[in-house]
Amino acid sequence: MNYKQLAKMFTSTNITKVAQGDLSLVQEIASSYPDLDEVETLSDLFEEAYKLLCRHYPNEYVVKNIIANNILLGTHSMNTASMLSELRIGANKADCVIINGSSTCYEIKTKFDSLKRLPEQLAAYTSSFDRTYVVTHEVHLDALLEIQNDMQSFGIMVSNCRNQLSRRIIAPLNTNFDTGLMFHTLRKEEYVDIARSVTGSEPDCPQTELFTKCKDIFCALDTDEANEQFKRVLKHHRRNDHNFISNLPKSMKNLGISYNIHKTNKENIISSLLNCNQLNREDVNVFSIHERKAV
Incomplete structure (x- = not known):
């Protein structure tokens, strides 16, 4: 079976189509997999479909979804934690970062990935997050254990087809932050927020x-204070849409976190999930849900 095709169900492109009432790929998949x-x-x-991916094609989406369900929703709470996806750190993008009282980066290496860039990625992430x-x-696993033996600044988790994560090595607490690197992760509203918090007002200078x-203000801070400010603004300005995520089935939690979905599309996705009960009927009208709402 072509499980790579099945994985397309969970792509941003297909989720946008579902939001627009186009279930063509969904129907094709429903009829193609026994x-x-x-x-x-x-x-x-x-x-x-997600259960099949877990067993046969555990790609990055699957692992992110396991992290979302088991750690963000299972260990923490969306009221007190935020999960960020593809967060740029220097020249790299961290797959997942969960910010609660502390910041934890999760770099995913599936069975389909190479470890070639990992040392470079780890150098950036272990300079920017608590763990x-x-x-x-x-x-x-064996190759990672060798890397970790030489570079003991990160921990190792193993994911399995039962949607479980097991810690093989606990990540140490970082005490060596690169504030210059961290600052370049921030968006304008975030670094202005920090400057205002530190000095009491927005900097009086040309744009x-x-x-x-x-x-200059951020990098002049003690590294502990800079780290606290960094976590505060990321958690606040990039907080998750709790209501949308809570209404998604477990298989779709990550798409509610990782994809930039317009508010109207979010409403349409939830409506489709609640009302579309005729996937295998030949006379199904894939646009009927949204047309009915517009009438």
């Missing part, structure tokens, strides 16, 4: 000088 042939509701189709984990498949002025 294990999904009897599934009728859209919500159940995503759930059953850093590499979340991996068993196939990479062309604002970035440099705010960077």
Whole structure:
């Protein structure tokens, strides 16, 4: 079976189509995989398709979704924690970062990934977050243990087909922050927020000088204070949409976190999940849900 095709169900492109009432890919998949042939509701189709991916094609989406369910929602609470996806740190993008009272980076290396860039990635992440984990498949474990033996600044987790994560090595607490690197992660509203918090007002300078002025303020802070400010603004300005995520089935939690979905599309996705119960009927009108709402 082509499980890579099945994974397309969970892409941003297909989720946008679902929000627009286009279930063509969903219906094609429902009729192409014997294990999904009897599934009728859209919500159940995503759930059953996700189970197949967990067993046969544990790609990055699957691992991020496991982290979202087991750590963000299972250990923490969306009221007190935020999960950030693809967070730029220097020349790299951290796969997942969860910010609660502390910041934890989760760099994912699936069975389909190479470890070639990992040392460079770890150098950036272990300079920016309180703790850093590499979340991996068993196939990479021996190689990762060798890397960790030489570079003991990160921990290791292993994901499995039962949607579980096991800690093999606990990540140490970082005490060596690179504030210059961290600052370049921040958006304008975030670094201005920090400058205002530190000095009591927004810097009085031309817009062309604002970035440099705010960077000087941030980098002059004690590293512990800089880290606290860094976590505060990321958690606040990039907080998750709790209501949307809570209404998604377990298989779709990560898309509610990782994808930039317009408010109207979010409403349409939830409506489709609640109302689409005719996936396998030949006369199904894939636009009927949204047309009915517009009438």
